[in-house]
Structure formats: C-alpha cells, structure tokens
Amino acid sequence: MTRPSKALIDLAALRQNYLTARNLHGGRALAVVKANAYGHGAVFCARALSDIADGFAVAFMAEALELRQAGITRPILVLEGCFDLDELIAAHANQIWFAVHQRAQIEMLEKAGLPPSSTHAWLKVDSGMHRAGFGLDDVKEAYKLLSRVPAVSSITLMSHFARADEPGESATEEQVKAFEEVTRDLPGDRSLCNSAGVLAWPDARRDWARPGILLYGANPLPASFLAQHPEQKLAPVMSLLSEIFAVKTLNPGDALGYGGTFVADRTMRVGLVAIGYADGYPRGVPTGTPVAIDGNASRIVGRVSMDMLNVDLTHLPQAGIGSQVELWGRQVDINQVAHHANTIAYELLCNVKRVPRIYTDQ
Known part of the structure; x- marks a missing residue:
C-alpha cells in the first residue's frame, strides 16, 4: 500500500x-x-x-x-x-x-x-x-x-x-x-x-x-486587512493531505504520544494520520491546531511525531481508517497553522518534503 x-x-x-x-x-x-x-x-x-x-x-x-x-x-x-x-x-x-x-x-x-x-x-x-x-x-x-x-x-x-x-x-x-x-x-x-x-x-x-x-x-496581510478587502481573495495552490490509518480509544486520564503532553479528560476517539515533521508539517504546533477530516473541522491532539500525528475523532463518528485529512489547503488556512506554529506560511510551504507532489489543473 x-x-x-x-x-x-x-x-x-x-x-x-x-x-x-x-x-x-x-x-x-x-x-x-x-x-x-x-x-x-x-x-x-x-x-x-x-x-x-x-x-x-x-x-x-x-x-x-x-x-x-x-x-x-x-x-x-x-x-x-x-x-x-x-x-x-x-x-x-x-x-x-x-x-x-x-x-x-x-x-x-x-x-x-x-x-x-x-x-x-x-x-x-x-x-x-x-x-x-x-x-x-x-x-x-x-x-x-x-x-x-x-x-x-x-x-x-x-x-x-x-x-x-x-x-x-x-x-x-x-x-x-x-x-x-x-x-x-x-x-x-x-x-x-x-x-x-x-x-x-x-x-x-x-x-x-x-x-x-x-x-x-x-x-x-493581517486578517483585519483581508476582511476589508474581499476582492483580494487568493486561491490556495497547495493542499497538504494524508489519511487516517489507525483509530484508538482513549479513556479519561490516558496520556497520548511523546512526552504525554495531551491527557484525555473524557473518553475519546483519536485517529493516527500518516504525516509528520519529517514531511514538513511543523512539530511545534499545539493541541487544537486545525485540520479537516473528510471536510469536517477537527484538531490535532498531542505532539506531532516524525512520521505521524493524531487528530480528534470524538465528534466525528463516521470518520475512521481511510478518512482524508487536510493539514492545510482549501479548507484549512495555512496562515492559521502558521500562527499555531509561531511561524509564517512561507516557512511551512518551503519545508514540505518527502511527500510526493501531485499536479492538477482544475
């Protein structure tokens, strides 16, 4: 596969x-x-x-x-x-x-x-x-x-x-x-x-x-400026995508991932996504950084690993193995991800590596 x-x-x-x-x-x-x-x-x-x-x-x-x-x-x-x-x-x-x-x-x-x-x-x-x-x-x-x-x-x-x-x-x-x-x-x-x-x-x-x-x-430009200039809407060119390849249930008190930085406060479903900082996704983003799962808003939970990261599926019972995850693109604004990572979109885009680039013309 x-x-x-x-x-x-x-x-x-x-x-x-x-x-x-x-x-x-x-x-x-x-x-x-x-x-x-x-x-x-x-x-x-x-x-x-x-x-x-x-x-x-x-x-x-x-x-x-x-x-x-x-x-x-x-x-x-x-x-x-x-x-x-x-x-x-x-x-x-x-x-x-x-x-x-x-x-x-x-x-x-x-x-x-x-x-x-x-x-x-x-x-x-x-x-x-x-x-x-x-x-x-x-x-x-x-x-x-x-x-x-x-x-x-x-x-x-x-x-x-x-x-x-x-x-x-x-x-x-x-x-x-x-x-x-x-x-x-x-x-x-x-x-x-x-x-x-x-x-x-x-x-x-x-x-x-x-x-x-x-x-x-x-x-x-800042969001406040963009709100006043809707005519300057730009179309995202890169969508960084992956899929969920495993699902796990966390019980209250379970710590997730390296360092145990996230601890479940309730029963949760989490999805394991096949992408990480070796692919260019920023390691330093905190829990709560936005993602989209099959078009639905969700968040990262726990620390980003080299080859994988975890997302919250608790509110998405239909999501599971094979669900598509957008890390940034048309649904998730890369500037939001950059803000969570305490950097700028330029750096995120330039750091993308290892993942194949698939070109479309639509």
Whole structure:
C-alpha cells in the first residue's frame, strides 16, 4: 500500500493568483519561483505560468539555470545577483537578468568584457530595509558607474520593503519616498512591490511587480486587512493531505504520544494520520491546531511525531481508517497553522518534503 500523504498542487489556482496580482498592480509582474517555488516545484510552476507571466524571479543563478534547462524562455531575474565571474558569464550566455547591489558586482561587470549592450541589470536601492542594496548616498554614483559599463543596455531600479505586510505602519511610505527622492532623475523602469506591496500599497506600484507568496494562495496581510478587502481573495495552490490509518480509544486520564503532553479528560476517539515533521508539517504546533477530516473541522491532539500525528475523532463518528485529512489547503488556512506554529506560511510551504507532489489543473 502506498503511503497516502501528498501535496496536491493546483496549477489553475497558481495562474489565477498570478493574474490577480498583475491586474491589481498594473504593468508587468515577475513571478517569484525561488526556493523551488516556495515548495511547490519551480519547473512545474514556471511551465504552468510560461504563457502568461512577464517573467520570473529566483534567488540565485543555479535556480535560474534550472529553469532555462527546463525550457523556460521568459525573462528571469536573479535577485541576489552574480557571485563570481563564471556566474556572470553564464547569466549572459543564458540571457538572465541579475540584480546589482554592491560595488564589487559593478567591478565584476567592468572586467567581464561582455559584448556591448548585451546585459539588463537591476540596480538595487537600500531604501530603508538595510539588507542588500546601495545606500541612499551611493545610489547615483552606482547608477553612473553601472551605466558606463559597455555591456549594460538598460537598468531597472528596484528596492525591497521591510514592513509592507503591516498596513498600519509608516515604514513602507517612508521607503517609497526615499526611493523616489534618490532616483527621481535616473532613467529606467522601477520595481518596488513584493506580494504585500501589491496587495496593500497602491502608491508603491510601478513598472514591475515581484509577487511571491501570494502566487501560492497565502496572503501575507493581517486578517483585519483581508476582511476589508474581499476582492483580494487568493486561491490556495497547495493542499497538504494524508489519511487516517489507525483509530484508538482513549479513556479519561490516558496520556497520548511523546512526552504525554495531551491527557484525555473524557473518553475519546483519536485517529493516527500518516504525516509528520519529517514531511514538513511543523512539530511545534499545539493541541487544537486545525485540520479537516473528510471536510469536517477537527484538531490535532498531542505532539506531532516524525512520521505521524493524531487528530480528534470524538465528534466525528463516521470518520475512521481511510478518512482524508487536510493539514492545510482549501479548507484549512495555512496562515492559521502558521500562527499555531509561531511561524509564517512561507516557512511551512518551503519545508514540505518527502511527500510526493501531485499536479492538477482544475
């Protein structure tokens, strides 16, 4: 018998979310498929988007080359830029765009001897996140140096938001203002919005968006914001599924699982589910974390093990061996699971492993 755990990936939902992002933002949008498309499978997702996406973005060159080798011909942007000369040459050979966020990368371009007007560079501005990018006092000089490199045909100016997922905070407005002031006289396209920027900050929308987590149906914004913006409904792309493969009755006082962290206070039926933290489900979720069993709401009880976990069947007399369990997906919001695990949906999706990915297009 095949182990029943799986990650069901809905490619139609992925396309729907991409179009939602691009239509909301306006202009063009790079679909961010770094980290194996946030755990969804980069090649499969890029192929599903290849007829509608304006391009793609990844973290580093190996991810870009994987897409090119899989036949993806749309533009690809490498967000971390090139680490060495070999990567720069590979980027040129494969028509890959790359970010330039430090002086050493400009010097590398100057020394590379690439053909004239053969490279599209994205100059990254540190508008307030203080991670990667040229500081505000250095942007104009960096732009001048980069534009003088014969190989550079065009420059897109970009930045990244630190707190766009906090609609009530002023940090994003301050970053937009700082970016505008320092780039006002510099030619080229602009790119500011990540997923939260697309959804919550209309004044930040420019030529190119870079939607990531929203493509996969996990909204990065607080529930209070979503309640006020029902038009921004996203379709979950991944449903993490398994089945109950054993049922046990607990008597009052029985302790369940490792550490005995859950003790029954009444007679209970519990189901043993074939999935655990080795599959990427978070070990640290407490009793009460939501699941759906044959479409009915229930909860996890006890500690998550490496290969299995327990769910409460007491109120579901019809559930038993073979009942389907959704850990997150269309019925169980992954953000709720992330909240119980004291993390974010990004991490949960990226951690999915060992379970087979089954692709559908419905």
